[in-house]
Every structure is written in structure tokens, then in C-alpha cells.
Amino acid sequence: MWRKITLIILLFFGAKAYAQSPLCSSYPTSFCCEYVSSITINGKQYNGSTGFQSSSGGTGPNGYYDYTGNAVPTIKAGQQISISYTAKTSSNYREYFKLWFDFNGNGDLSDAGELVHNVNYAWSGTKTVTATFTVPTSVYNGTVYMRFMMVYSSVPKLCGSYSYGNTFDFKTTITGATDPFSYSGYIYNARGEGIENVPVKLYSKLKTASTYTLLSTHNTDSTGFYKLATSRDTVSYDFQMRIETLTISNPTANDADTFTQ
8 A cells, every 4th residue: 555654854954164166277388488477465475487488387287386275364355455476578578467366255266356457568578566456345254266367468268278378376265254155954864864865945035025036956965964055145135945845655664663753
């Protein structure tokens, strides 16, 4: 005989920090006549190439510098940040410079407002550029990434390879801003065992709105764990977490024994 039993579940919640994703690949494939010898961000200097040839420096592909393990000093939202870099050319060449800052911590530096420095110059010899930008107070607290690039003759693209130039990746921590919404927890049965593949849904609405809309769905893993996160903040939005009614058809004796508890 077919049976249908509704499962009563116990929910355990806990806060979880929003996770930053790794940045996309970026590196030069040709070397000749230009390079960045150093860059200083928020008072900390990082070394670049030492010559025009490909063997002059780099931590992954030649010409790429990964400084994410040597963090830029903590940045406070609303603070004006200074950058300074020195580049060298062997003749009168036009070089393009960009700096991106992942303000919302989602691992995608192409979001609006995240390109904070964008200039180009033609010169021969050594050139030092100094600039500033301000970190908005509407950004998110936590660990974030930055990417700086110099590319010869063309506007740098955030991802992919290019001819002639350098890419630098950095990491820092933002404080004094907004905490993005993030939530995690477990779904257990009456025995205290995690339940797998339970759909946990995250809804949100603007505080001025009346209707919630679905943002994302996360199925619990084999331990009953789920994690919900979004770049939307709790200042402008309200959130709901919803779990659908759970049913099991043709339960086993063990199922029935668990449910009666």
C-alpha cells in the first residue's frame, strides 16, 4: 500500500563569512620593450620586473605577479587610497594602465564602479604615476581582490593573455562598510542525522517592497549542510529562507522508526 509521510525537521543556523572567488587568468605572452618595475598601494610597495626580457620576473607565467599572499594594508571604507607605480620603456611607446577593485567581494571585477584607475601615456624611459581613489562606504566588508595591469598599445582586458606588459594581483581587507548577507546551517532528522538534497531557497525584497522574489536555491549536502549568500546587503533588503514540505513515499521500517521520534 502506498504511503506518504511528512518529515518534521530540526533546523540549525549559523553565520558564515562571504567567500571571495579566485580571479581569472591574465598574463603577457610577448616581451620586448616595456615593464612595470614597482607598484605601491596604500603605502606598501611591491616589486615588478627588472628588465625587458621574459626572464626578468613573474610568479606564474612570466610577467604575472601574484601578491595575494602578501596583503595590502587594511582599507577603511570612505578612505582615500593612494597608488603609485613606475614603468619603463625602451622607446616612445604608448602604454595603458588599469586598476580594478572588487568592492562587492563577488570575485568579478567587471561590476559597475570597480574600475578605479584608467589612464594611458606615451613616453620613452622611466615614468612614475601617482593617483588616488576613494573606497565607497556602500561596499562590503571582508577580504577582496585587486588587479593592476599595464598593456602596450591597447586597452587592458580583465581576463586572458595579451602581448607586452604586466599583470599584478593583490588582496586586502575592507572594514567600516556593509556586511553582505550570508547564512549557513544544517538540516537534521529526529535522529540528528543530516538530510541530503533538501532544497533551501533564499528570497529577498527591497525594504520598500511588499513581495519577496527567489534569489537562489541550495541543496543540502550529505551532512545536511547548506550555505546561502548574496552580494545584497541587509541595509536595503529583507530576506527569507524557505524549505519546501518534505515527503517520502513507501518508507522503510527505519524511516518510520525515525519519523515517530
